[in-house]
Amino acid sequence: MNARATVLPVLTVLGMILALWYAAAVWMNATWVFDQAERAGATVTWAEVIPQTMSQDRPLLPPPHQVAAELWQGLFGQAITSKRSLVYHAYVTFKGTMMGFGLGIAFGVLLAMAIIRFRVMDMSVMPWAIISQTIPIVALAPMIITLSSQLGLQGRDLPKAIIAAYLSFFPVLVSMVKGLRSPDQMQLDLLRTYGAGEAATFLKLRLPASMPYFFASLKVAVAASLVGTIVGELPTGAIEGLGARMLIGSQFGEPLIMWASLFAAAILAGLLILVVGFLERAARKRMGVPA
Missing domain, CATH: 1.20.5 (Single alpha-helices involved in coiled-coils or other helix-helix interfaces)
Incomplete structure (x- = not known):
């Protein structure tokens, strides 16, 4: 029932x-x-x-059955090393997504720790972090790619990773700031009575308390990283990746290719969120927190 x-x-x-x-x-x-x-x-x-x-x-x-047929052909009807395989293009997009996701997590967590530790960081950096998210990523992506080229940063993965990190760091930052501040004053005072310093308070109280917020933000951040990577593939002239595949379908009047790539990206996003959920359950079990 x-x-x-x-x-x-x-x-x-x-x-x-x-x-x-x-x-x-x-x-x-x-x-x-x-x-x-x-x-x-x-x-x-x-x-x-x-x-x-x-x-x-x-x-x-395209009607659903045509999109499904094209998606099936792209996923299972080609060798995964073929440039027509959606598995191959998904792997290219996956690499950029993971690079940006890792950069976003690192930057978001470190910035959240600095904001919690130093009040001046909270007053000065946090408003700018919020303002940064009002800039349309479609307008910012070509600027990042051009600047990366001028600085001599070779390869197409790094500019895509920077764009992905730009979108993914903010949910991690906001959630970690909220999580690190979640312990109440009574809990903080109790640790002080035990003689715990700032490092011990952070490791034994603030960090464990922030884990639910952290993993919740990862589900948003990994999806944002994927979006950033796909957007980053559009203005680079790339011929590999799901974003490039969508652009090729649009430019050459092949809507089935564009729609199949779109659904492949949705499947990839769903799988990444499932992996994050699995890691969350494993971490909660490791910490002795009931699911």
Whole structure:
């Protein structure tokens, strides 16, 4: 009963999405069918239009079954070393994502520690960190790539990693600041009565208290890193990576490639979030915290 109560709403929403998607595909792709019929001097009925909207080579909006077929072909119909394989392009994007994710975590945690330790950092740096997130990443990405090139930073992974780190450090920073400040004054006073210094207070109280906030932020940060990496692939002229694959599909009028790459990116994001959740459960178990 519980499983049915959980699965049924999900399937209902999924069915509604698919129905709306198919309806939109018929409506948008019918324009091409009517245009071809008009040029041929013929007339078509909706009974003839609907099948033709489901199998166009370059539809305005690909129906779900066409996207699924292209996604399957890209994931399992190619050798993973092929430049047409979505697994290969996902791996390229994954590398940039992990580099940016690691940089974002390191920068966010270190900055949060400095903000907690020094009040001047809280008053001066935190507002600028907040303001930095108001800059559109689409506008900032070309600037980062150009600056990286001028500084002689070779390779395409590093600029992408910087963009990914820019998006991922902020949720880590905010959550860690909140987590490190979560112990109340009574707990801090108790440790002082035991003669604990700042280092011991940090390691035995503040750091463990921040772990739930930290892992919650990682789920947001890893998704933001993936978005940053994909955005970073767009203005570089890259031919590898899911972002480059989306751009190629858009430039050459291949919407199926673009949509399949989009769903591949969504699958990659889901897998990364699952890995973060697994690490969170392992850490909680290690610390003796009930799941």
